[in-house]
Amino acid sequence: MSDTSPARVTAARKAAAGVLLAAPFLVYLAVPSYAKESPRLAGFPFFYWWQLLWVLLTAVCIGGAHLLTRRRGGAR
């Protein structure tokens, strides 16, 4: 691995990526926390819009983890 700074993934960045990747599990597996009707959004009960919203946020989390741990300029 190259020692130039942009190619290195620091421990702090790895930890932050880990948190981002764990977040969707915590949200979705806490089923009772979102199994309810209100607040409604555009006619959707909370149960439905919350889970659909988190599909997008999961993509954002993974995208963030990707950017945090990317090896820029490294040979591999």
Added chain:
Amino acid sequence: MKDVEGVELAIFIAVFAVVTVVGFAAARWRRGQTLMHLDEWGLGGRGFGTFVTWFLLGGDLYTAYTFVAVPSAVFAGGAMGFWAVPYGAIAYPIVFLVGPRLWSVAHRHGYVTAADFVRGRFGSKSLGLAVALTGILAMMPYIALQLVGIQAVLTVMGVTGSGWAKDLPLFIAFGLLAAYTYTSGLRAPALISFVKDALIYLVIIVAVVYIPTRLGGWDSIFGTAETALARPNPATGKPAGSLFTNDMTHWAYGTLALGSSLALFIYPHTVTGALAAGRRDVIRRNAALLPAYSLLLGLLALLGYMALAHPGTVAAVKAAGNPQLAVPELFEQVFPSWFAGLAFAAIGVGALVPAAIMSIAASNLFTRNVYAAFLRPDATPEEETRVSQLVSLLVKLGALVFVLGFDKSLAINLQLLGGIWVVQTFPAIAIGLFTRWPHRWALLAGWAAGMAYGTMTAYGTSSPTQRHFGSPLDDIPFVGHTGYIALTAFALNMVVVVAVTLLLRAVRAPEGQDETNPDDYLADADPAPAAPDDPGRSLTGRPV
């Protein structure tokens, strides 16, 4: 019996004709020096970029099962059918962690299947065989399900008959699929998935915008659905379902999502799609981009409620006695015929693409991990490819037997059984990518324990309509709730792996040779591109 819907059928056939031409033409798309190499036929040349991979993996994971079975589960049971949405989200952090490492090590060592990796990592042909057979086993009912999806669409279009004629359209669709998979390999589904996804996105967006205006808006859809779900089922005397999970079903909901998400990336067809990528970063980016399909899946699931809120659809589904028809019937009744035809073509093509990838994945597993590993260790790449081509035909024939010979509701449950089986290879594949701590024989013992427990428990479940394999859910020992059997079996698997590893270490059992190095798991492709003016291999004169 209803009349054949002429306009719909004409559009359906026209789209299928286009797809078939694309499928055969795909053999010439970005072709290498020869098609007679598994890297070419079975992995499309290992050079797909972010864009193609997104379509290929999307075409892979979002199948007729998703388009027909998930909405019908919501239609029949309410919130419990919506578990596919959390599943489609939390699978991707796992893909992000596991996928790039599998891609890198496979790139370094020329692995074509996950079982290739397991054999190389743990120095155990038998562990590779176990992984390969599990994968092939799980693929069969999954391919059969794609056929069930096509059948549902054909039924709604009025293409029915008796005896031999009834299944003839299905034979034709599958014959075409088999022919272009045979000639073009993985390039065919990759190219067709563009057509498929364009159609699917168009249909879903129109459906989600247009149908609610016909049904009085989302408020009214959820309201009507809630009333319909609360009505007691005459067979059981209990309500069919509810709009939300409750204390009885929270665990089932969560474990179905988690158990399925563990299975997603180690399914053989997903591995095939991922290894076809040209660079490591392609997988990482796609882990972040693929959830876009899960949003689509969520909207599709809500079509189940729209069907429930549409009296004509409810009546037609009840008359047919087949909840799989919910979405096709809704389209048929709400859309003008030409658009319904387009929607049915989307579902049909959406079934063919994954069926092609699955049959390629199953035949790659057979060729590499059964044929070349045990029967003909010195098989040439050309011989391997020929065997794969033939096996891909056999796999489809097997699936056809499945769908004609078995009850349809049984096939749905066998697919969930497929998930139970596939998850048992997670320790060897996914955990093996990070650590070699588990002993190879312990992994084999854990796999056997998980397979035996999972199969027996699933066999023991019954439902109002069948005595065995009635449900993917059962009591979780020591927890006191009902959960997905795959996850319980996986927990047992892991306990056995840890215990047996400690035992084998204590007696110093031989570890086997690890042919991989730590930096193999981070390797990337060389930046040098393939020669663009490669003449390719002549496509004529090959037996078809």
